[in-house]
Amino acid sequence: xxxxxxxxxxxxPALPTIPFRELAPWALLFGLLGTLAIFFVSADQGAVSxxxxxxxxxxxxxxxxxxxxxxx
Amino acid sequence: xxxxxxLVRGLLAGLLAGLAAxxxxxxxxxxxxxAAIALEDSGAVAPGGSHSHGEESAGHxxxxxxxxDEVFEVSRDNQRTWGLxxxxxxxxxxxxxxxxxxxxxxxxxxxRLLPSQSTALVALIGFVAAALVPFLKYPANPPAVGDAxxxxxxxxxxxxxxxxxxxxxxxxxxxxxRLRERIGTYGGVVAGIAAYxxxxxxxxxxxxxxxxxxxxxxxxxxSFRLAxxxxxxxxxxxxxxxxxxxxxxxxxxxTAVAQRRELAASL
Numbered sequence: 001x002x003x004x005x006x007x008x009x010x011x012x013p014a015l016p017t018i019p020f021r022e023l024a025p026w027a028l029l030f031g032l033l034g035t036l037a038i039f040f041v042s043a044d045q046g047a048v049s050x051x052x053x054x055x056x057x058x059x060x061x062x063x064x065x066x067x068x069x070x071x072x
Numbered sequence: 073x074x075x076x077x078x079l080v081r082g083l084l085a086g087l088l089a090g091l092a093a094x095x096x097x098x099x100x101x102x103x104x105x106x107a108a109i110a111l112e113d114s115g116a117v118a119p120g121g122s123h124s125h126g127e128e129s130a131g132h133x134x135x136x137x138x139x140x141d142e143v144f145e146v147s148r149d150n151q152r153t154w155g156l157x158x159x160x161x162x163x164x165x166x167x168x169x170x171x172x173x174x175x176x177x178x179x180x181x182x183x184r185l186l187p188s189q190s191t192a193l194v195a196l197i198g199f200v201a202a203a204l205v206p207f208l209k210y211p212a213n214p215p216a217v218g219d220a221x222x223x224x225x226x227x228x229x230x231x232x233x234x235x236x237x238x239x240x241x242x243x244x245x246x247x248x249x250r251l252r253e254r255i256g257t258y259g260g261v262v263a264g265i266a267a268y269x270x271x272x273x274x275x276x277x278x279x280x281x282x283x284x285x286x287x288x289x290x291x292x293x294x295s296f297r298l299a300x301x302x303x304x305x306x307x308x309x310x311x312x313x314x315x316x317x318x319x320x321x322x323x324x325x326x327t328a329v330a331q332r333r334e335l336a337a338s339l
Binding site for chain 1: 073074075076078079093097101102105145146150151152154155156158159160162163165166167169170173176177179180181184185186187203206207210211212213214215218220223224226227228230231296299300301303304307323326
């Protein structure tokens with residue numbers, strides 16, 4: 001759990017903070033997962049293919065164009 | 073307030089942002105994608121760059137290496153509806169979670185900004201650094217633009233520039249926060265923005281230009297790029313607004329609980 005800390009300079013109520021130690025596992029796990037999801041939509045089976053083929057590329061083709069990623 | 077609470081709200085805001093982006097992309101963007109594909113199929117536009125491809129497959133699918141891959145066909149109907157929806161929602165949810173976790177990290181650490189204010193700031197900086205600035209250097213291209221042989225190089229340039237822009241924004245924000253303690257908010261913010269601009273402008277000059285338009289019609293290109301920018305703005309706008317609202321409500325609830333507890337303890 002989080003709560004409090006942060007230097008109350010002017011005597012105003014302290015703002016909540018989340019310790020980095022508590023945040024790190026979430027950031028690491030979802031950072032990887034989120035990056036992977038974006039990779040599949042944005043770049044897979046274009047420059048790099050995992051897995052090989054064109055199925056993913058074809059399926060998200062229009063999203064790749066309209067979200068501004070290089071497609072082909 | 074904890075990491076989990078932020079992540080859950082980010083995923084929800086991202087899901088809705090992805091749906092909104094899909095609607096805009098489908099209604100505003102798809103007509104121009106169709107127009108570009110019609111041009112490509114009719115052979116009216118020569119592919120840009122110096123390579124010309126003899127073997128163009130029927131329909132709109134792209135074999136990137138010369139013919140040996142089996143072509144997985146997805147009908148245009150599926151591409152512009154379910155496929156577009158899949159891509160938009162996946163990117164929306166991913167961005168939502170990432171933005172929420174960054175917002176969780178900045179909570180209570182950016183001057184005296186309230187949770188909702190620092191969250192809104194993170195979403196705004198995210199839009200500028202991860203969508204707007206990369207778009208200005210390497211704008212979106214419709215089908216029929218771009219040489220399949222340079223996809224590797226263009227992908228590396230695009231993501232290289234994107235990473236550099238996001239990295240510069242993170243560093244500049246940190247510098248702004250530190251400077252603020254010494255020279256005040258105005259000076260800190262101006263210095264941070266100036267530092268970010270300096271980095272991305274120099275990078276934009278250094279990174280190789282991509283120019284493979286060939287004789288693609290300018291009006292279709294402009295309409296497509298405008299629609300693409302609208303899609304990105306919708307994605308980030310809805311994400312930022314919803315997440316800010318959700319974080320604001322969470323903070324209000326926790327503050328109220330804490331006050332009630334204080335009151336009860338004082339009795």
